[in-house]
Amino acid sequence: MCTTWDPPPKPIETFVFMDLEATGLPPSQPKIAEMCLFAVNRHAFENPQYSNFSLRSVPLFPRLVDKLCICINPDKAFTPEARLITGLNNEAFSENKKQSFNIHIIHMITAFFNRQHSPVCLVAHSGCSYDFPLLKAELSAIGISALDEIYCADTFKALKALDKENNRLHQFTYQKFGSKKSYKLDDLYFKFYKEYPLNSHSAEGDVITLIRVFQQHARDLMHWMDSNARQFNTIRTMYKGSERRASISRAPWSLQHPSFLQVGPCQPRLATMYSFPAGDDRASLKQNTAEQGYDQFRPLNNTDIPDEIKNMLLFLLGLAIITWIVLNPV
Template sequence: MYAAEPPPRPIETFVFMDLEATGLPPSRPKIAEVCLFAVTRHALENPQFSQSFPKPVPLFPRLVDKLCVCVNPDKPFTPIASSITGLTNEVFDRNKKQSFNIHVLHMITAFFNRQHPPICLVAHNGCSYDFPLLKAELDTLGFPALDEIYCADTIKAMKALDNENNQLHQFIYQPNPFGSKKKYGLRDLYFKFYKVYPLNSHSAEEDVITLISIFQQRARELLCWMDSNARPFNTMKAMYKETESYTSFSRTPENIQPVHPSYLQRQPRRRVATSCSLFPVEVEPAGIESSPPNNSSSDMPDEIKNMLLFSLGLLIITWIAFRSPEYS
């Protein structure tokens, strides 16, 4: 059992995440889109500002790593989810999208291994939805969790900061000053700070962009809160335990095995030169199984076979000719 302790030192990389899925609990939803944007602490603490009137606004960070993946959920969307996101099972089938399989796991693992630790996964309402759902998908693949990764929920952070200073109202959006309900939705928060609604909502990538834009408005307070309140991702409870076996998982090549999140950091790639290329080629480190090369001559093209036979015959004829009495 892991202790839910905050990071031992300030977080260096914040990975903003949003998921789109087939529905809400208790329908045991499946992921349809996953989007990750990695932003460094330095970029959040030192934003660039526009020259807009009447108030400058922080510009979106330039140096951002992004991973956006569409995933065939292999499960029907609920009518409400389809109406909100515009996603349907037919769209994924027509575009030949694969399910949440080992390939997606390897992409996510490699993405996190590129970032400077400590790393914190950030999502809006993440503790109630995004984190448990991602944990359920990872558990289905037999992968325990994102080891050494922390996570933090921006809704929890914003409510906590608002409670500390109710007079300031840092995050809540109250269009009616006479006791309207506090709203922490992404659209409402974005309107509070930018006086317009985001152009696109309910796609994973656009919601991540909206979340980062809101985060930048109170970055220093949020960063400080997350340094003290982020918890290890592997302490999150999965939304559900999957018992069904999906056919798309069985199509995954057997020689691809799950990789520990920190494995790629311990095993650097080797660069070797090959006979068919003038440039070095990266080779996977030992420990990741791969199919051995097939050196059987039966796979040799017929043109090469014929050329070798011709050369061998010509060599034999030349040798016999030099051995004849005429050349003695």
């Protein structure tokens, strides 16, 4: 689901590891139920810390990590397989009063990325085939173009490519005796740590597992991503479902958009905050904003005032003039 791309102009400075849990797999048009982002600076991977009490040279988990974990009501039924694997269900989201994917999540994500030192690369295992296209689908449903300045990289593809380049069996993959090579995240973790990870198939648990696997070949993986990461806007949307427009937040901080939230041409006033689908002309954009109830924010012009009000205003103006003349004779 990835197209051609241009690599980052300079080495990546921040790696944002992401995992999504959702209602199912394609082609069921899944919806995101959990999203977790951990931001790790390049310095942490280039200068790993080790425990003084460990018998093995196992790097410690990075200490300075920014984290953003969000539970999202998918407003769609989980498939039986997804319920079993993730342990999530629609009843739990309703009972815990969780909101759906909306404009507030966009604010949180863009603010999170704005805090990171650029270039920033979004990293996910099998990201090009699942996580990135699914996130793109949710953003498209909101009707906002976001994260276009962000790069992204798939660790599944990276490990396979590194194995092919180095031509060394078992270096970047896990293989049991007599079985095929496996690039599954749990198997890779077992290879390096001789145990399976805890909390698999929770968004936060899988992000932690991915970072621990990444640490084992951090320099190789970072070097590969410096040359092979691609812009997030080159990722194809997993599907195009029914579009649900974002509601405007009335919070004061929402009046200024983050830099990663792409800005469209300044036509109607509110179009400066939200980028509508390509090809919308002024007439269709006006219809879109009217459908969302944005007309109440639009400045009035002469054609917006009803004739009855115009006549009343003229009458009052004339009456005021006559009163002034009577009270102030020449």
